[in-house]
Amino acid sequence: MTTQTPTEHARTSAVSRTVPLRGGLLGAVGRRRLVVLAGRSLIFLGVLGGWQIASATDDSVRLALSDPQSVAGWIVSWLRGDEPSGIGALGHTLWAALVGGLLGVAAGIVLAVVITPLDKIRGLFTPLVTVLNAVPKIALAPLFVFLFGLGLTASVYYIAAAVVFIEYFGVSAGIRSVNPLLTQHVRLLGGGRWALAREVYLPTIVSWLFAGLRLCVTWAITSAVVIEYLGSTSGLGYVIASAQQISDVAAVIGGLIVVSAVAVVIDQVVVAVDRRALSWRDA
């Protein structure tokens, strides 16, 4: 408090003077936060309430969308492990996403490191990569099920194929973004090929790698669930598919909510890790 500058002092005293006058316990910031919270709750409750009322008054809505209690009931019983494919299904999906994602990222890095220098020769590989990347990834799912059968192998390869180009383009752009002045400088200081790779290229690639990671994680989880839905006998996608087959709408919606919630949590974790890992860059 003793080191407070005059302006800071003026600000704090101004706040302490205005707060009791205008808003009681809440300052302007607090009030704003309250409005935001109220708005969010209003939307959330509005959707939930609308769903509840519609399903209670109209049978066709209840058949198509179930109702909030049944869905909540399904999620609770799934969390308890009462459903035939319980928590283990989630583990299966995440394991496939992890292995497939890592495989895809590794393949993307290797491809970028090998192809990017070659691509400097008149864009040698640009058309091939463009064509391969242009195929909608979702369309590869039936192909991989056809080639590798129902099971983890097809999932892992499919997920890898879905994320490989994200990191390929990221790392490739990273390699091309390296400032030639920097490489010349390292050479001038007597650095060889190895020093160049370790001191210049590796740090650049790592930061570009992180930039693509968030997209990779989202795509890996989505792809895992999609291929499980289309052709598999385990995992959350299979839970949703089999619930749909017996017209258990509560389980379909419950499964979708669980998948989305898991994806959001993992996405937020990646964002937090990202911020930590790259905090040195902007500083």
Place this chain on the structure above:
Amino acid sequence: MTRAARRVVALGVPLIPIVGLLALWQWASSTGRIDSLMFSRPTDIWREVLDMEEAGELWPNLRSTVQLLLVGWVLATVIGISLGVLIGRSRLAGEIISPFLTFLNAAPRLLLLPLLLIILGFGPAPKIVLVVSVVVVVVIFNVAAGTREIPEAVVNHARLLGARRRHLFLLVYLPAIALWIGSTARVTVGYAFNGIVAAELIGANSGLGFLLTQGQATFRADTIFASLFIMAVLAVALDQTLAQLERRATRWMPRPA
């Protein structure tokens, strides 16, 4: 080298990896190094494409896919612009809506299809809604970013000159947003393509995705690869058209070095 020769080299050299890969595929499949029943081979796939054309399967399905893709994309863009401007201009609205958008963005929306099929029945409606759901979140984020980047001075200046809300939208926001929509169109159309194919894979009786599932159901690798080939051609064609349009539309802008 003469000019013509240089052009031939510039166009021809990048084809080497593609032709090489196809030749390798053909050779490995014909000599039994890979199972031709599973992996087919380029000549058989091309013959299958011609067969599809002859059987009248190619063009109607292609048209169906392109139509639904474009309708969905346009709808998503219109909805995305209205919500995006709202979020971009009002920080309060942005703060209120953002957690819902984050949730929607992370949720695997491709899986909404079973639900949409139950609600909307078969036909084009669930497919279009799926495409919209896949694309709209990205458009909202882009438009919000585009709106936020408009300098306050420009807005104030327009106001000072007597612009009303309507003028502001038409003369200030819309051009800025159009730029963002255009520059992200290649990505969003790619998303839309994924959405429409997903819809056709799961519950449809037309479209390129439907051709693909037919190949899978009858265990015909030719049909699967031929459908994928047609999709790749369509995707590249769409992408190149958009790139060309973007180059045209932004010709007046100063190029970044």
